[in-house]
Amino acid sequence: MDFQGRDVVSINDFTLEEINYILDVAEGMVPAAKGEEVLDLIPGKILAMMFYEPSTRTMLSFETAMKRIGGKVIGFSDVRATSTAKGETLADTIKMVEAYADVIVLRHDREGAARMAAEFSDIPVLNAGDGAGQHPTQTLLDLYTMRSELGYLRKKSIALVGDLKYGRTVHSLTYALAKFGANLHFIAPEALQLPPEVVSHLEKRNASFEVHEDLSDVMGEVDVLYVTRIQKERFPDIEEYNKVAGAFRIDTESLTGAKKSMIIMHPLPRVDEISPDVDGTNHARYFQQAFNGVPVRMALLSLVLGADLGVLR
Amino acid sequence: MRKELKISAIRNGTVIDHITSGMALKVLHILGLDEDPPTSTVSVIMHVPSRLHSFKDIVKIEDRELKKREPNRIALLSPHATINIIRDGEVAEKHHVRPPREVVDLASCENPNCITNSREPVSTRFKVIRKEPMVLKCVYCGREQDVCIERLE
Numbered sequence: 278m279d280f281q282g283r284d285v286v287s288i289n290d291f292t293l294e295e296i297n298y299i300l301d302v303a304e305g306m307v308p309a310a311k312g313e314e315v316l317d318l319i320p321g322k323i324l325a326m327m328f329y330e331p332s333t334r335t336m337l338s339f340e341t342a343m344k345r346i347g348g349k350v351i352g353f354s355d356v357r358a359t360s361t362a363k364g365e366t367l368a369d370t371i372k373m374v375e376a377y378a379d380v381i382v383l384r385h386d387r388e389g390a391a392r393m394a395a396e397f398s399d400i401p402v403l404n405a406g407d408g409a410g411q412h413p414t415q416t417l418l419d420l421y422t423m424r425s426e427l428g429y430l431r432k433k434s435i436a437l438v439g440d441l442k443y444g445r446t447v448h449s450l451t452y453a454l455a456k457f458g459a460n461l462h463f464i465a466p467e468a469l470q471l472p473p474e475v476v477s478h479l480e481k482r483n484a485s486f487e488v489h490e491d492l493s494d495v496m497g498e499v500d501v502l503y504v505t506r507i508q509k510e511r512f513p514d515i516e517e518y519n520k521v522a523g524a525f526r527i528d529t530e531s532l533t534g535a536k537k538s539m540i541i542m543h544p545l546p547r548v549d550e551i552s553p554d555v556d557g558t559n560h561a562r563y564f565q566q567a568f569n570g571v572p573v574r575m576a577l578l579s580l581v582l583g584a585d586l587g588v589l590r
Numbered sequence: 591m592r593k594e595l596k597i598s599a600i601r602n603g604t605v606i607d608h609i610t611s612g613m614a615l616k617v618l619h620i621l622g623l624d625e626d627p628p629t630s631t632v633s634v635i636m637h638v639p640s641r642l643h644s645f646k647d648i649v650k651i652e653d654r655e656l657k658k659r660e661p662n663r664i665a666l667l668s669p670h671a672t673i674n675i676i677r678d679g680e681v682a683e684k685h686h687v688r689p690p691r692e693v694v695d696l697a698s699c700e701n702p703n704c705i706t707n708s709r710e711p712v713s714t715r716f717k718v719i720r721k722e723p724m725v726l727k728c729v730y731c732g733r734e735q736d737v738c739i740e741r742l743e
Contacts, residue, residue, distance in 0.1 A: 287732075366709060366710050366711065367705070367708075367710055368710050368711050368712065385705075386703075387703055387704065387705045387708055387731075388701060388703055388730070388731035388732070388733075389704050389705035389706065389728065389729075389730025389732075390705045392705075392729065392730045393705045393706075393710060393712050393730055396712075407705075407731075408703050409703070410731055410732060411732075474734045
C-alpha cells in the first residue's frame with residue numbers, strides 16, 4: 278500500500294484495508310509514542326502546523342508525533358500573528374508554507390479548507406478539522422481505540438450519544454464504523470439527531486443502525502458508549518439546553534446494567550456530559566483515547582512522508 | 591397544422607425545446623436573456639402539451655446561437671431539453687443537453703461557511719449525485735443541495 282505523498286482530507290478517501298493498515302502501523306508506534314524507544318524514521322523532515330482555530334489535543338499530539346519519529350515542527354496557532362491578519366488568502370499561505378516544509382497539518386474554520394489546500398499544495402496536507410466538516414485523524418484514533426479494546430468492530434454494538442447533528446467527529450466516525458460493519462445506535466434528542474444525508478448514506482450501505490431518544494434503551498447491550506458534548510450555543514433557550522444536557526449526562530448511576538467490558542469514549546473536551554466519578558471506573562477510556570492520537574498521527578506522518586517502516590516491531 | 595405556429599418559426603437563432611414545464615423563465619434568466627438592454631427577440635411558450643413529458647416549455651431566441659457552455663447551464667434546470675440551432679429557417683444542428691457528472695464554476699455553494707464562499711481563488715465544484723430532480727454535492731464542504739437559480743453564476 279502506497280501512502281507516500283497522499284493527502285488526508287476525509288476518512289472517506291480511505292478503503293477499509295487502508296484504514297486497517299494505518300491502525301496496524303500505529304500499533305507498532307506505541308513504544309516510541311510512550312518514549313520507551315527512540316525512532317528516527319524521517320530525519321530532517323519538517324512539519325508545518327497551520328492552526329487557524331484553537332486546539333489543544335490535536336495540535337500537541339501532532340507535534341509530539343512528529344518529534345517522536347525524528348522530525349521537526351514549525352507553524353502557528355494564532356492567526357493574528359500571521360499575514361492572514363493582513364488579508365493573505367489561505368491559498369497563498371499554503372503556496373508559501375509548502376516551500377518551507379515537507380508536510381502540512383491544517384485546522385481551519387471553514388468547511389472544505391483542507392480539500393482546497395490539498396489542491397494548492399504539492400506536499401501532503403493532513404486535515405486537522407475544517408469547520409463543521411471532517412476531522413479524519415480523530416476518526417482514525419477513535420477507530421484505533423475501539424479496535425485495540427474490542428479486537429474487531431464487525432457486529433459490535435456502538436452507541437453514539439449527544440450532539441449527532443453538528444458534531445464533526447460523529448459524522449466521520451459514523452461513515453467509518455458503517456464500513457467496519459458495526460451495529461450502530463444513535464442516542465440524541467430529536468433536535469440533535471443525525472442529519473438526513475448521513476442517514477441516507479447508512480441506508481444506501483445497508484448499515485445496521487437504530488435511533489433512540491433514551492440512553493437506558495441500549496445501556497445493557499452496547500460495547501462502546503461514544504459520548505459527545507452538547508453545545509450550549511445551539512440552543513436558543515437555556516432551559517431547553519439544561520433539560521437536554523441533563524438527560525444525556527453519564528454518571529455511575531446511569532451505567533447500571535452496562536456490560537462489564539463496555540468502554541466509554543469522548544473526543545474531549547468534556548464539559549459536564551461525563552461526571553468525574555466515571556473516570557475511576559473500568560469503563561473510562563477517554564484519556565487513553567487522547568493518548569492514542571500520538572501513535573496514530575505518528576503512523577500517518579510516517580506513511581505520507583514515505584518512511585521506511587522496516588525497523589518497527 | 592404545426593404546433594409551433596402559435597408563435598411563428600424563426601429564421602436564424604436557437605430553439606430550446608422540451609424544457610421542463612414551468613422552467614422557461616428560469617432558463618431565460620440563467621442565459622441572461624431577461625436583462626436590459628435586450629439583444630435578441632425572445633419568444634416563450636409555456637405548458638405546451640408534450641408526447642414525452644405531458645407538458646413542456648419552449649424558448650425561441652432570434653439571431654443568437656448558444657455559446658458552448660450555455661447548454662450545460664440549461665441541463666441543471668431542465669435535463670431533457672434539446673437545443674436546435676436554426677440557420678436559414680432550417681434546423682442546422684440539434685443537441686440534447688446532458689446533465690453533467692460534475693458542475694464546475696456554474697453555481698455557488700449553499701453553505702455560507704464553505705471555503706468556496708470566502709475570498710479564496712477557487713472555483714466551485716459539485717458532483718451530481720442525482721439527476722432528476724438534480725442534487726449536487728459540494729466537492730469541498732460535502733453539503734448536498736438542490737440546484738437553486740439564485741446560486742447559479
